[in-house]
Amino acid sequence: MKLEEMDIDKAIGNFSEVLSDKQKKHGLLIHAFHHIQKEHNYLPEEEIKKLSKTLNVSLSDVYGTATFYKQFHFKPRGKNIVSVCTGTACHVRGAGEILDSFKNEFAISEGETTEDMSLTLETVGCVGCCGLAPVATLNEEVVGEVDEKKFTEISDKIRNAR
Ligand code: FES
Known part of the structure; x- marks a missing residue:
């Protein structure tokens, strides 16, 4: 699935009605990070920027969320x-x-x-x-x-x- 095709309500599922837009976007960010990292083995800068634009979340918020979790990486990793x-x-x-x-x-x-x-x-x-x-x-x-x-x-x- 491409980032542009992501549907927040669909990705969040049953909880969609009780979550704020900010919470939904946070959840979608994590979902997107996993997706991007699975494809590239890390989170490339250009993908982070694209995500920020697509979800209308500031770049610092996107990085802030990603760096909170140890499992996301920002440098290319080995096979x-x-x-x-x-x-x-x-x-x-x-x-x-x-x-x-x-x-x-x-x-x-x-x-x-x-x-x-x-x-x-x-x-x-x-x-x-x-x-x-x-x-x-x-x-x-x-x-x-x-x-x-x-x-x-x-x-x-x-x-x-x-
Ligand atoms: S210390 Fe628990 S698996 Fe290594």
Whole structure:
């Protein structure tokens, strides 16, 4: 669906009658951010400007809303996203070494993307499966009990997807 085709009442659904216009627009912004990020893997500036114009919401309000949520990104991200969990359980079970292994293997730091755009390396607080610590995610896939073998498997998947 294109931004121009978005219908606020349709997107908000059953709550449309009880929400103010401002609340509706806020909801639609979040909906649009997800849509844009799914398509581009981040929120490009030109799409943000287009959204601001389409919804008649100031650019600062659009950015203010987007930056409130950690899941929206403003720089291009890699084709693959690896998030190493650095929560307490994973930390005590070697998350630091796993993070270092990815940094060394792909020559990037946390928060960076490889030049060929094959990988963005991130960390996350806890992904909710502490019993499987140490944990990392590769895109939507959760990988538990990450050891040398699983690290190599993840790295190979990233390289093979180049
Ligand atoms: S601390 Fe890593 S999954 Fe909870």
